[in-house]
Amino acid sequence: MLLGLDLGTGSVKALLLDERGAVAGTGSSACAVRSPRPGWAESDPEEWWLAAGEACRRALRGRAGEVAALGLSGQMHGVVLAGEGGRPLRPAVLWADTRAADQLDAYRRLPPHLRRALANPPAAGMAGPTLLWLREREPAAYAAARWALQPKDWLRMRITGEACSEPSDASATLLYDLAADRWSREAVRKLGLREELLPPLRPSAALCGELAPGAARHLGLPAGLPVACGGADTACAMLGTGLHAQGEVQLTVGTGAQIVAPRRGFAPDPSLRTHLYRAVSPGLYYAMAAVQNAGLALEWVRELLRVSWETLYEEAAAVPPGSGGVTFLPYISGERTPHLDPAARGAWVGLGLGCGRGHLLRAALEGVAFALRDALEALEGAGVEAPALRLAGGGSLGESWRRMLADVLGRPLAILPDEVASVASARGAALLAGMALGLYGGPEGLPAPRPERAVRPGEGAGRYEEAYRRFRELYPRLRGL
Numbered sequence: 001m002l003l004g005l006d007l008g009t010g011s012v013k014a015l016l017l018d019e020r021g022a023v024a025g026t027g028s029s030a031c032a033v034r035s036p037r038p039g040w041a042e043s044d045p046e047e048w049w050l051a052a053g054e055a056c057r058r059a060l061r062g063r064a065g066e067v068a069a070l071g072l073s074g075q076m077h078g079v080v081l082a083g084e085g086g087r088p089l090r091p092a093v094l095w096a097d098t099r100a101a102d103q104l105d106a107y108r109r110l111p112p113h114l115r116r117a118l119a120n121p122p123a124a125g126m127a128g129p130t131l132l133w134l135r136e137r138e139p140a141a142y143a144a145a146r147w148a149l150q151p152k153d154w155l156r157m158r159i160t161g162e163a164c165s166e167p168s169d170a171s172a173t174l175l176y177d178l179a180a181d182r183w184s185r186e187a188v189r190k191l192g193l194r195e196e197l198l199p200p201l202r203p204s205a206a207l208c209g210e211l212a213p214g215a216a217r218h219l220g221l222p223a224g225l226p227v228a229c230g231g232a233d234t235a236c237a238m239l240g241t242g243l244h245a246q247g248e249v250q251l252t253v254g255t256g257a258q259i260v261a262p263r264r265g266f267a268p269d270p271s272l273r274t275h276l277y278r279a280v281s282p283g284l285y286y287a288m289a290a291v292q293n294a295g296l297a298l299e300w301v302r303e304l305l306r307v308s309w310e311t312l313y314e315e316a317a318a319v320p321p322g323s324g325g326v327t328f329l330p331y332i333s334g335e336r337t338p339h340l341d342p343a344a345r346g347a348w349v350g351l352g353l354g355c356g357r358g359h360l361l362r363a364a365l366e367g368v369a370f371a372l373r374d375a376l377e378a379l380e381g382a383g384v385e386a387p388a389l390r391l392a393g394g395g396s397l398g399e400s401w402r403r404m405l406a407d408v409l410g411r412p413l414a415i416l417p418d419e420v421a422s423v424a425s426a427r428g429a430a431l432l433a434g435m436a437l438g439l440y441g442g443p444e445g446l447p448a449p450r451p452e453r454a455v456r457p458g459e460g461a462g463r464y465e466e467a468y469r470r471f472r473e474l475y476p477r478l479r480g481l
């Protein structure tokens, strides 16, 4: 048996897989994202640790003795400032955090050859700009830090006692040279950051430690269990669903949403509007459009209007496509693709006397779907062809939501079994653990789940065109207000 742990933004998920890829157990436990000041998004790593313990014990159910190795996946881009033994010095700053908007100027001033090597647009929420902010605004914590870790790398350090990272997470920090496939020491020096904060890099599928006795008790696993390095959640989701070939495209909907396309070799978006990161397999990259506000925005709307998911879908279904002229901009944590604007904010526009809660709810679903279409079009503008998409992520399971996504995106969505789609990143993490043990020979030898069916755009798909046009017009008109 292999155990995958995925440190998501909203919850930690644990997945027990047998070597042939069949699910033997799952567990999850929620973790909070806090916004103590406008634009901030933080989590307490100690809460991640508690959630990891609960999720593991729920997935194991007495089968701990059968586990051969543990692999990790995690939310990307954020930073845990940690002391020598891995003790967090402050809450983790997450990918959805926009405090480092002013620090992006330092990136714009980098020499062109370094910006080319970073191969990604400067964006708030990435480890590099966040570290610049911490250096300026919390100098004591910055000076006291021994490590600046990606979330899953912090979790692994808690488990094994050793600090390391790997290309899929490191390449998404804005501190990594994508062309040379290593930390960009030169960019780090030019930015004036402390090089020694960055942990050594190992391959994602390498063994890089064992479960320490205290951590073993907490997770309910045997001490000494081999631990694989692991990967970024988006990269692990690709491995988990078997997305290795150029030509395939996947949409993962979680707290954020990502549209990814594997790329053989270093091929950045010339306009730098979309991302290029390293996958977990050596030599494999992926192009990505990243939407910050997917489940994040829907969850916020749901809590604000106090509705269950069932009520949300029920009331939304009673309103026709286009939401009676109401438009929702979901940008509550700024937005990356296509606007790259940490100052972007959300809005409901077009309210009338006849509007009820259903109009707000339907507009929210449509707004997130439109944001995904906008992001997909940006990725296509960067040369990615996407005649069909594979769907994954814990926020992709509702059937009427899938139909709306197919209608708005205007292309078929391949549906994986729920037990794969809902925990694709944890599955990738478990498979990395198997690869680290030498079980599969390489990515081609992995058990690859097959889509069960496709959800195709329906006859009414055209009814979203006018609403999408309105959506596209709204952000430029509101920008700067």
Ligand SMILES: Nc1ncnc2c1ncn2[C@@H]1O[C@H](COP(=O)(O)OP(=O)(O)O)[C@@H](O)[C@H]1O
Pocket (backbone or CB within 6 Å): 007, 008, 009, 010, 011, 253, 254, 255, 256, 294, 295, 296, 298, 299, 309, 393, 394, 395, 396, 397, 398, 401, 422
């Ligand atoms: N029925 C649903 N429709 C749309 N989104 C949903 C639904 N159920 C859950 N979600 C969203 O999915 C997200 C959880 O997905 P998951 O892949 O577990 O995210 P993460 O890895 O970011 O924690 C939450 O943000 C939640 O709002």
Ligand SMILES: O=C(CO)[C@@H](O)[C@H](O)COP(=O)(O)O
Pocket (backbone or CB within 6 Å): 008, 009, 010, 074, 075, 076, 077, 095, 233, 234, 253, 254, 255, 256, 257, 258, 290
């Ligand atoms: O921001 C990105 C990719 O750029 C995400 O991969 C984050 O890592 C969040 O993932 P979820 O928690 O939404 O799954």
